[in-house]
Structures are given as C-alpha cells and as structure tokens.
Amino acid sequence: MEENPAVIGPSDTAAFYSCVGCFRGLKNVRFFCPRCHLPACRTFCSGLRDPAGHALECDLLHNKVVPLSYHAWPGIAFLLRCLLLRKANPAMWQLIEEQAPFAAMKRVEK
Ligand SMILES: [Zn+2]
Ligand SMILES: [Zn+2]
Numbered sequence: 001m002e003e004n005p006a007v008i009g010p011s012d013t014a015a016f017y018s019c020v021g022c023f024r025g026l027k028n029v030r031f032f033c034p035r036c037h038l039p040a041c042r043t044f045c046s047g048l049r050d051p052a053g054h055a056l057e058c059d060l061l062h063n064k065v066v067p068l069s070y071h072a073w074p075g076i077a078f079l080l081r082c083l084l085l086r087k088a089n090p091a092m093w094q095l096i097e098e099q100a101p102f103a104a105m106k107r108v109e110k
Pocket of ligand 2: 048058
C-alpha cells in the first residue's frame, strides 16, 4: 500500500540548495521565486504556484510576515508548510492531529 505524504518539503541536510517549487537540486542559485525570492530552478517553475506546495508559504514570505533568508529556507519553510496545512487542508490536518503524539498533550492542556 502506498500513501500520499501530507506535506512535501526540501531536505535540510542536502549539500545543495533545492528549488522551492519542485525540489530539483541547484548547484548554483541563479533564479528565484519572483514573489518571495527563495531559490528556484527557473522563474517560471510550475511548483512555485502549487497550492499544496510553495504557494502555501509564498504569500507569508512575500508579505514579510515571516522574514526568511534563503540560507535558512529548508528547515524553516518545511515547518511553516506543515503549520499552514491547517488552513489549506483542514481534513489532512485533522488526520495528523489525531495521529500525532502531541495530540494527547494538547488534550491535557485544555
Ligand atoms: Zn523548480
Ligand atoms: Zn515564493
């Protein structure tokens, strides 16, 4: 049985930067997302507009709600993408909440 991941993000242990849209490895950072200026494989990478992918965090980064330099991109943006799932895909968020170990902790805090 194969399961679809809830969130896909770049590796924070990769030796190279990867495109924020499609995660293709970038040996040199030559192009950027035209809105938030994170590294991309090309200006028009279709992944940059993916509503379940980079588009999730692009608005926040573009509006500088979350200031983020691309050097810190991989780890932070993946976490951001996970948190934004709550709004973008409430059904998936519900599933994660039900299965995550911190769910029990949250119930205790109420
Ligand atoms: Zn790309
Ligand atoms: Zn962007």
